[in-house]
Amino acid sequence: MNKQLLCTGMVLLVMIGLGAGCATFTPVPSETPAASSAAPIDQVEKPTAASVYEGTEVELLPPSSPPFSTVGWSTDFSRRTVAWEEIISGGPPKDGIPAIDAPTFESVEAAATWLSERDPVILFAEGADVRAYPLAILIWHEIVNDTVGGRPVAVTFCPLCNASIVFDRTLGDMVLDFGTTGKLRNSDLIMYDRQTESWWQQFTGQGIVGQFAGKQLAFLPSQVISFADFAAEFPDAPVLARPGFSRSYGTNPYTNYDSSTRPFLFYGKLDNRLPATERIVGVVVAGAVKAYPFTAVTAAGVIHDELAGVPLVVLHKPGTASALDSRAISEGRDVGSVAVFDRRVDGRTLTFVANGNGTYADRETGSTWNILGEAITGELKGKRLIQQLAFDHFWFAWAAFHPQTLLYEASR
Template sequence: MRDRLHRRSTTRRNFIGAVGAVGFAALAGCLDRGSSTEGDPSAGPPTVERSLPEEYTTEELNDAILSGGPGQDGIPSIDDPQFTSSDDPPANLAPGDPVFGVELNGEAKAYPQYNLVWHEVANDVVGGESVAVTYCPLTGTTQGFYRGESEFGVSGRLINSNLVMFDRGTETWWPQILAQGIRGPLEGTSLEEFQVIWTTWERWRKQYPDTVVLTEDTGHLRNYGDDPYGGYNPRSGYYDNENTLFRPLATDDRFYPKAVVVGARNADGAMAVPKSTLRERGVVDGTMSDVPYVTVYDETLDTGHVYHNPDKKTVEYNDGDLTVDGAESAPDELPLERELGFDAMWFAWYGYYPSTVVHE
């Protein structure tokens, strides 16, 4: 059953009060590159020429904007992140806790979920690149964006339960999943993204022993280690029930609303692979607009990688090992064109991309 919806059912304020995790006041305190903004923060972040599925008009998206409770910057971004070595991680960080891993130009960093749940945006420099690592707890999405000389902040608004960011140079509003400007001087343009991996601290540290990890020295007083929405280790609260705080833009009941899918979108359309299926099978083939794609499972990091496979090369998975036309290959280094994909809750992905093609 599929249905398009455009109105919220509750608020983050009501939810946090109901679960009693913490007081809302504590939370509220909390491609080729296109145009360049190097040296000019007022110009906003760099944008890129790209073609993404557009299932709603800008007017429809603006009509769907809701207040999440706190105002602009009421949830404060981390603008001066501090890190420690993998040998001396924060005391609250357990091996099985989720982290958002980034590797750029040979530098690896980990951002604990229990930290970013209070901030949602970390403005940082990784591998010499000025970037923003972003996380929306209500949609289970973590994405990375190049920011140039600008900074991103939390607008306090939501669309489809998803974080709406703003850049402090132009105050353009950017829904995280869409990565496109919907209000402000850069309306209609797209941000340049980079890969962020949702994994666990234990897995990331094993794969990148020289990684550093974000500390709790953020300049803000928060109860780090206590998630206002529930928990992932073990899963509880908001993350462990089928209820959403706000009605999605569109609904589809093929999967549990918060089932995790690996989503990708480009000029060919939008696709989703249930992560449970990917774990089970190792390789999932499919098409978008009759163009072949393949998604492979990375057992080391418990993540998926999406590839464009126009020549229909044979990709096989056997006991954690991958081969392409019989030749062994690392899951993140297949001899195919890589597509950016990321984990998302099904209801959120489908809400933005109701024409999405499911590969199973």
């Protein structure tokens, strides 16, 4: 990143209050299903995850006063799991980046008047309730508190880590609502819940300060795909509408950030196995953690692998713009979208090839599949692959959370 760009980025971050931080943890799916036989998306079993630190208890650190002002907070600062010096200000105050608490939605047709076909959206489904959350909105708000299919969820996006994550907002018998603290840890957003004002790491879903320090939110599977793919598959589904804030929705305040060599406000050690802001899809299966670079998946179209005994297929489809490249998100470079599935169906382990048109074929039956893991033609038409818990992140953040992560390397 050149000096002018760095200075511009710093001013933007302070002015608009966009911030984001990291830890060392391993999210473990509660169970890994072996096969899929249901067709509709609302009938497909999906793994959820309650993340833990390598299966060990997270210990609280000895009480001490934080080295920053606590005015305006009712947080129990005597409880924490991280060192105070790891937490820094991102510029904005508490709720300086306003979460969306009462989201409104519009039709695909209405959304198409301002979103391009290439715009990235977070696809999340709970039962038959399927929704799209454009990054063109989330880049300015970072958190959407929503209820989907009766489940309270937090749809989150940390621009500095390129981390789009959906959480269950239920913790025990409480339903939490989240806001932004204005604080960062290793370049990642620190959230807080409004019920106890405990602080939560967005990347890990772990409570790090306050009453819920050491507690864990459950991850819910989601995908980042193009608006065109969402509209084609779910033409009647709702799309998050622009809220009534004065924001330049559709623009990216982090121009060229995803080609920077040093992430903003990250002071940890970089893992030089990949460029810092290279996109990876991070996969977690039964405690095993592995990263697949977008560059490798893009080149191959399809990657077959096995992790913790589960045969996986990693798919890539072009046509999705980076939200962190050009000033106009719709003009961002094509990074495509990825998806990770268990490739077993009805007792058979399938092998896939990319068709070159955004679809895939399995060699065993010749059926055609889409990026959502659905067979759309052929013998297996209507079958769906089991979606795996996977994360579309920048490499530096994934490696900071998972210093022992495996890294996929294409065979030469």
